[in-house]
Amino acid sequence: MTLHGYWRSTTSYRVRIxxxxxxxxxxxxxxxxxxxxHRSDDYRRLNPQRLVPALETETSVLVQSPAIIEWLEETHxxxxxxxxxxxxxxxxxxxxxxxxxDIHPVNNMRILSRLRTDLGAGDADVAAWIVQWIGExxxxxxxxxxxxxxxxxxGDSPTIAxxxxxxxxxxxxxFKVDLTAFPLIRAAADxxxxxxxxxxxxPNRQPDADADADAA
Amino acid sequence: MTLHGYWRSTTSYRVRIxxxxxxxxxxxxxxxxxxxxHRSDDYRRLNPQRLVPALETETSVLVQSPAIIEWLEETHxxxxxxxxxxxxxxxxxxxxxxxxxDIHPVNNMRILSRLRTDLGAGDADVAAWIVQWIGExxxxxxxxxxxxxxxxxxGDSPTIAxxxxxxxxxxxxxFKVDLTAFPLIRAAADxxxxxxxxxxxxPNRQPDADADADAA
Numbered sequence: 001m002t003l004h005g006y007w008r009s010t011t012s013y014r015v016r017i018x019x020x021x022x023x024x025x026x027x028x029x030x031x032x033x034x035x036x037x038h039r040s041d042d043y044r045r046l047n048p049q050r051l052v053p054a055l056e057t058e059t060s061v062l063v064q065s066p067a068i069i070e071w072l073e074e075t076h077x078x079x080x081x082x083x084x085x086x087x088x089x090x091x092x093x094x095x096x097x098x099x100x101x102d103i104h105p106v107n108n109m110r111i112l113s114r115l116r117t118d119l120g121a122g123d124a125d126v127a128a129w130i131v132q133w134i135g136e137x138x139x140x141x142x143x144x145x146x147x148x149x150x151x152x153x154x155g156d157s158p159t160i161a162x163x164x165x166x167x168x169x170x171x172x173x174x175f176k177v178d179l180t181a182f183p184l185i186r187a188a189a190d191x192x193x194x195x196x197x198x199x200x201x202x203p204n205r206q207p208d209a210d211a212d213a214d215a216a
Numbered sequence: 217m218t219l220h221g222y223w224r225s226t227t228s229y230r231v232r233i234x235x236x237x238x239x240x241x242x243x244x245x246x247x248x249x250x251x252x253x254h255r256s257d258d259y260r261r262l263n264p265q266r267l268v269p270a271l272e273t274e275t276s277v278l279v280q281s282p283a284i285i286e287w288l289e290e291t292h293x294x295x296x297x298x299x300x301x302x303x304x305x306x307x308x309x310x311x312x313x314x315x316x317x318d319i320h321p322v323n324n325m326r327i328l329s330r331l332r333t334d335l336g337a338g339d340a341d342v343a344a345w346i347v348q349w350i351g352e353x354x355x356x357x358x359x360x361x362x363x364x365x366x367x368x369x370x371g372d373s374p375t376i377a378x379x380x381x382x383x384x385x386x387x388x389x390x391f392k393v394d395l396t397a398f399p400l401i402r403a404a405a406d407x408x409x410x411x412x413x414x415x416x417x418x419p420n421r422q423p424d425a426d427a428d429a430d431a432a
Binding site: 048057059060064065070089097098102104105119128129132143 | 310
């Protein structure tokens, strides 16, 4: 398999974690989001939405990280990243969706760029925007982890919820969001990050990582 | 079951469609998003994220429409709303995620309100914002339907992709977005909307529908 992604893209990071936890070997092709490489016609032929990630399998090109991760779970069921019961799966998927629908998409690069270019947002406006949506989402997640969490975000085994949570915490730290109000999120992220397959998915350990990249 | 929602919320509309297609009877409790009823402490006890929809089952409260719809598919498998093969399911889920992650969340009420209050966006700015994200997402979806669609968005049977698509088309029409560039989306939405269980889920047919509500 070949993962089209970008080291610092948190949606690519999610998929790398799931691939690594499943023990799947894959190649990586990088698309530099800063230079707009993902907007090329070549990449559009792979993914009409021209976003990363995309996963090339032997028979298809899969897009959208939530769909890719569900596909990985179905085709490579061990180790499971969803609980065995339907209610547990619904809770894990809800935790993932809080991040995947209501935090990440409103804070990603295309949105922040547009706030600046079209609405005249400055650095302080953009920072406040990011803090707002991470804060609202993390407040809900902290309560959900309090209700359902254990060593990990849901129970004592890694799940899809952790695959979303750790990259979102990475993003929050990059944007210097204060996380002291979210001790359970912090603990779950730290516990998960310590697993070797998860650690290997960290942005800084990818072949396209740019040590000189600015913090923004 | 009891669905907590709001007639014009497109995420509630998605869940109503899935419930109706599955032939599940449910009660509805409305939370008026315009007056902020969903931000109450009472509702927070049901859903810490204080967003609609939430589905009360006999044993739990499920939140986040993607998680609720997957739960419905798992617990009420007939009629199926996902294809039988993993690759087909990944494509359907990707179509849903284009809307559920990359169109709806960046255009929902909390985001548009904040554009106005914090960034001084006017009506024209907000309209351009909406057109931008619906346009980018629909461009990708139009290509995906061209590749995989039939009578419906994916093949010739209703899927989860249609449950997301029709409410998003309803929202686009409400915001007066020109859809002439998306004939396949239009055709899929029209075909799906004609199914009686789908028609019964339309916002205007809900008990809390407000015929005097403004177009915005």
